[in-house]
Amino acid sequence: MSETSPKLRAELDGVPTYKPGKAAAADGPVAYKLSSNENPYPPLPGVMERVVAAAQAFNRYPDMACTGLMNELADRFGVPVTHLATGTGSVGVAQQLLQSTSGPGDEVVYAWRSFEAYPIITRISGATPVQVPLTAGEVHDLDAMADAVTDRTRLIFVCNPNNPTGTVVRRAELERFLDRVPSDVLVVLDEAYREFIRDPEVPDGVEIYRERPNVAVLRTFSKAYGLAGLRVGFAIAHEPVAAALRKTAVPFGVTQLAQDAAVASLRAEDELLGRVGALVGERARVYEGLVKQGWSVPETQANFVWLRLGERTADFAAVCEKAGVVVRPFPGEGVRITIGETEANDLLLHTADAFLKAM
Ligand code: PMP
Secondary structure, eight states, rough: OOOOOOOOOGGGOOOOOOOOOOOOOOSSSSSOOOOOOOOSSOOOOHHHHHHHHHHHTTSSSOOOHHHHHHHHHHHHHHGGGGGEEEHHHHHHHHHHHHHHHTEEEEEEEEEEEOOOOHHHHHHTTTOEEEEEOOOTTSOOOOOHHHOOOOOTEEEEEEEOOOTTTOOOOOHHHHHHHHHHHHTTTTEEEEEEEEEGOOOSSOOOHHHHHHHOTEEEEEEESSTTTTOOGGGOOOEOTTTTTHHHHHSSSTOOSHHHHHHHOOOOHHHHHHHHHHHHHHHHHHHHHHHHHHHTTOOOOOOOOOSEEEEOOOHHHHHHHHHHHHHHHOOOEEETTTEEEOOOHHHHHHHHHHHHHHHHOOO
């Protein structure tokens, strides 16, 4: 028998492993999971019925073209079906974007810290990540990002609001940035948390895409729409980008359950967005509560808050977990805390207050 193992791509050596938010302990007295930016509400009754109905037929492959969902999205956003592509969550679509644009020798620019999948999927594609530090205020440094563009740049992610800081870029600065980016570089506006934005100065990426052929918008059903477990996201992009995304999708990747649930969710949008409104209210309460306690918290437009705890990150996460709230630590940097149900937010506020007083 040979001693050598199968040859794997060298690029994979540098690929960090995606760390999912920790689950809440099953055996504790109370445990709330505030570690994955999920929606705390259970599925809406109408959505659940559609999923149960779809489950009767999971011996069959799903509709590979996602016809019903694509038509619904085209109507909803006022875009041609040919400008749409779906995938297994928006992270799946992000991977399709990289497969469509970037390979060895190419560069992908994004802010850092930002969504932790960006370096992973960039390296998997073989391209080189170019990470541009956030400003001191935890916001995308769009001038520095434009400066980082070279003739090797193929794709730029702008995460708006940014995960994990919750900060946003506004219309004027984004337009100024886009004016500086060459038209053959694809700019991806990752708007996973779009529905939580209340700042009127933050532009809707779909409006920007209409004017700019090198802009693609990434959206998901995982957050506001509460379908994280079903894995469905989509992009809105001009041809030929959207066509390339459909080509690079995993065949049959979006299940019929996910497709039908997404359609039902779009039709139950009023109710779902009412829930989002309640979470936005809770966000204000948590933000103001933390600021009042003495924490420095960047202004957030997402369903989470960011505490830059530095060396105390692990301690804070451990104290929270003991108290019954699981948060998302980024060791040495800070903690991201999802806005959850009222009791979870209360518990978090209480724990944060005690932690600060003991410091
Ligand atoms: N983009 C951002 C900024 C995110 O925070 C997330 C989820 N953590 C995603 C994309 C991917 O979400 P999903 O694959 O569930 O759509």
